[in-house]
Amino acid sequence: MFDPRESLSVTQDGDRLFAKAQQDGVETVWERHEAQQPQCGFCDMGLSCRICIMGPCRVDPFGEGPQTGVCGADADIIVARNLCRMIAAGAASHSDHGRDLVEVLAGVADGSAIGYKIRDEAKLRRLAEEYGVATEDKKPLVIAGELAQAMMEDYGMRQKAVKMVARAPKKRRAVWEKFGLTPRGIDRETSEMMHRTHMGVDNNWQSLLLQAMRNSLSDGWGGSMIATEVSDILFGVPTPRPTTVNAGVLKDDQVNIVVHGHNPVVSEMVSKACQDKALVDLAKEKGAGGINLVGVCCTGNELLMRRGIAMAGNHLMTELILSTGAVDMMIVDYQCIMPSLGKVAACYHTRMVSTSDKAKFPHMAHHEFHPHNAEKKAVEVVRSAVENYVNRGKVLIPVTSQEAVGGFSVEAILGALGGTPEPLIEAIKAGKIRGAVGIVGCNNPKIKHDYGHVTLTRRLIENDILVVDTGCVAVATAKAGFKVPAAADMAGPGLKAICNALGIPPVLHMGSCVDNVRILVLVSALADALGIDISDLPVAGSAPEWYSEKAVTIGTYFVASGVTTHLGPMPPITGSMNVVNLLTSGLKDVVGATFAVEPDPEKAAVFLRRTIEGKRKALGLDARSVD
C-alpha cells in the first residue's frame, strides 16, 4: 500500500482530494509512480536504445559491460539520439496543434468551419502582412484563406526559413544562420530529426543536437507560434481579466463540465454550447442552478486567458478533480491526458468524452469533433453532461476557490505599460526590476506537487524579479495567491512599487504551453528596443517540475533563442557527460545560453538570480551579489 511520508502537494485541494481518492480506492499517478520503482537506470541515463531490431541495446555506465550498441553507437550517440527523438515528438505535438488551427482558419475562409469566425481582424491583417499576403482592399475572409495557405507553406519544404523567424532580433537570427539552426519548415525539421536518428544516419552527437535545436526552433518560432497567433485571430487576443482557480471552482449546485487537453478549437465550442439557452434551461429543469464550465491543463488556460473561465487544476490534479464526485463530464482532446482517467471516472458518475480522431482513450465515449461539425457536437455532449447531473452521488469540494488575474498577452502587457516596453526597460535599467524569469512547464510526481513552482516564484519576486508563467505553473502560482494585485506585498520593494503603480500582480499569467511563444515575442521586443540580442537580456527560464517531451522542446527552443533555462528533473542524458557538458556549458559559446539542472527550487532561485545579475553586470547596469 502506497504510504506517502509527507503530503504530496503544497496545495490544500491536492492533499484533501488525494485522501479522498485513497478512501474511495482510486489509484492515482502517485501509486503508479511508486510501483515503477526502481526505474531502470539504463533508460534514466539515456543509455538504452530501441531504435532498431539488431538491438535492443544498452551501454554499461560502469564501463565493464557493453560500451556500444550492436551497430557500434557509443553512449554519446545513443544519449543524443534519444534526446533528439524526445524533441521531435514535442515539436510534432505543438506543430500538429498549430496545424489544426490553420485548418480551422481555412475552414472559416471557405465557410466550412461552422460556428468559427474571425474575432480579431486587426491581428489577422498584421499577421497576413508578415506572411507576405497583401491585405489592402481585401475582405477579411479572403485574407484568412490566403493566410492559411501561406501558413501551410511554413509546414513544408519550399521555404528557406519558417516565416516568423523574422520576428527574432537580427543578432539572434545571425547566430542561427552561423550554426545552421534556422528552421526551414515545421514538418520538415521533425521529419529530418526522425531520419537522422534512424540507425546508420547521423552518428555525430554534436550534429544530432544541432538538428535538435533547429527542430525545436521550428516549433517555437513555427508550429507553436502559429498556434497562438491563429488562436488569437479566431478567438481573441487575451486581455487581463479576473478568474478563479482550484477545485473550489466546481459547484455542488450546478452542472460541472471540465475541459481537458489543449486545442481551443474544441474548448471554445464547448464554452459556446454551455451558454446555449436551451441547455441552460434543461439544466434548471434537472435541478441545477446552471452550467459551470471549468478547465484543467492547457485548454483550460486558453479559456482562462480569453474568457476568464475558471481553472480547476493542473497536470497532477486531473485525476483528483474527478474524485470530488462533482464532475458530470470531462471532455478531452489531446496531449497530457492520462489514459487512467477513464478508470478513475468509472468510480464516480462522471462521463468521459474523447473528441479527437488522433486521441482515443480507454473507457471514454468517442464523439469526434471536426471543424465542420464541432459546434453541433459540442451541443450534443453538453446536453449529455446536463442529463448526467441527476446521477451524482456524494460530492466533496474541499476548498473555496482562489481569485486570480490572467490574460497577459504581449499586447496586454504592452498595453499595461502604456503602449511600449519603455517603462519596463526603464524599471530594469534603474534596477527596480532586476530582470524577468519565465517559469513554465508541467508537474511530475518526482517533485512534490507545485512545490517547485511556488517556492521558486516566491524567491524570485522577493528579489525584485518579475515572473511570467504559463501552463501548469500558471495554475500553481494562481492557486498560491500570487496573481492578485495584493500579491505585490509578497514582492521585493522595487517590484512591489512597479506592480502597485501599474495595478498588476507580480506574477503574470501569459497562457498555455503553446503561448510560451508570447514570451519569445516579449523578449524579442525588449531586445530590439535596446538593440541587443535576447542572450544579453537579464532574463532566464525555468521548468521546475517538467515531465513531457513537449517540455524538452520548449526548453531547447528557449535556450536556442538565447534564454538560459533551469530544469528541475534531470533529462535522460547522464549516460554521456559529453552531452551533459555541452547542454550545461558548451552551448554558451554556440547560442549564448545553457541549461542547468537543479531539483531544489531554493537552489534554483539562487542560480537564476545569479544569472540575471550577471547579465545586468555585462550590460553595465548595477548588479547585486547573490549568496
Place this chain on the structure above:
Amino acid sequence: MKQVVVHPERCVGCMQCMLACATAHSRSLTLFAAVQETPQPKPRIHVGAGRFNEGFPNRCRHCDPAPCQMACLAGAIYRRDSVDTVMINPDRCINCASCAMACPYGVIRFHEDPLGPSGHAIAVKCDNCSARVAKGQTPACVEICKAGALTYEEMDAAMRRKTRAVAHSMSTDADPSAIPAGVALLKSIKQSELQLSGS
C-alpha cells in the same frame, strides 16, 4: 567454488535478472514463450527499490545453517553441499510458509510452478541455477546483468578485488571518483528529489 556475488552499488534497477531467472525456470526456456506458459514461471530473484529509488537485486543467500531449512517441518528443504546450495523439494513441500516466516531476506515466494506439481502452490526460491551450471553455463541472472551488479566468481576473488579498490582509494592523489561522473550526477539528483519530498 564459484558463487553469485551481488554488487549493490552497480544495480541500475533494470530488472532483467528477474526476466532471465523466470525464463530459465520455464518449460520453454525463451522469454516470449515462457510468458505464455500455464502456470507462468516466476523469478526467484527480486529487485527492490532502496530509499533513493535505486535498485537492489535480492536473492537467496543459501545460508549455512539456513533458517528456512531449520523451520521446514515437512523436511522439504535440504542442502546440497557439493554446490553449496539450499534446495526446496517441490514434492515434499506442504505450502505452510514456515520457511518464509523464518527467512530474514524475503526471498521465498509461493505459487504453482512449471517445475513443480501441477495444481498445487509450493515454496519457490533460488536454486543457484543448478541445472544450468551442471551444463557448464553461468546462472541466468549473472549472464544477463550488463551493469556488473551480479557476478559469478569465488567469493574470495571478489573480496580481493574489493580490497584492491579500497587500498587504491587510500593512496594520496587517489582519484576520488570511484563511480562514473554520470552515475554520480543522476544519483545526486534523485536523492535531492526524494529528500525534497520528505522521504
